[in-house]
Amino acid sequence: MPAVVLYYSTFQGSYFRFCERDAFSSLRLTRNSDLKRINGFCNKPQESPKPPTHIYSHRVPLHKPTDWEKKILIWSGRFKKEDEIPETVSFEMLDAAKNKVRVKISYVMIALTVAGCIFMVIEGKKGAKRHESLTSLNLEKKARLREEAAVKAKTE
Structure with a gap:
């Protein structure tokens, strides 16, 4: 059951309805911890870290x-x-x-x-x-x- 919030505007004298999926989608997403969608960033696949260019040997300096x-x-x-x-x-x-x-x-x-x-x-x-x-x-x-x-x- 979606939550509906009603706002009354005295300037226009009408009711505006906002559904949860429109106005409060950012609140819903924070509950799901999906912060990348809140900020509007595109979801690029994470690149794997590049392997080191030099091989570390376990020799003591x-x-x-x-x-x-x-x-x-x-x-x-x-x-x-x-x-x-x-x-x-x-x-x-x-x-x-x-x-x-x-x-x-x-x-x-x-x-x-x-x-x-x-x-x-x-x-x-x-x-x-x-x-x-x-x-x-x-x-x-x-x-x-x-x-x-x-x-x-x-x-x-």
């Missing part, structure tokens, strides 16, 4: 390492000597070597920090035995600067 990257590969333990390093290496191998070197450097930095802290604790304890403190050192320095300023004032 290679990179020629610089002298610095060769040193990193040696430091990471991947190769023993520079002669063993191939002419081209994969980016994954280079990234893994860089990460290994970063970890080694961070371990060295941690060890140096701990050693520095231990050294400062030992030096602080030695200074405490000699009754040295920052306060006493500052007071001595200020007293010496006052004396120098007084001597300078007398000579001028």
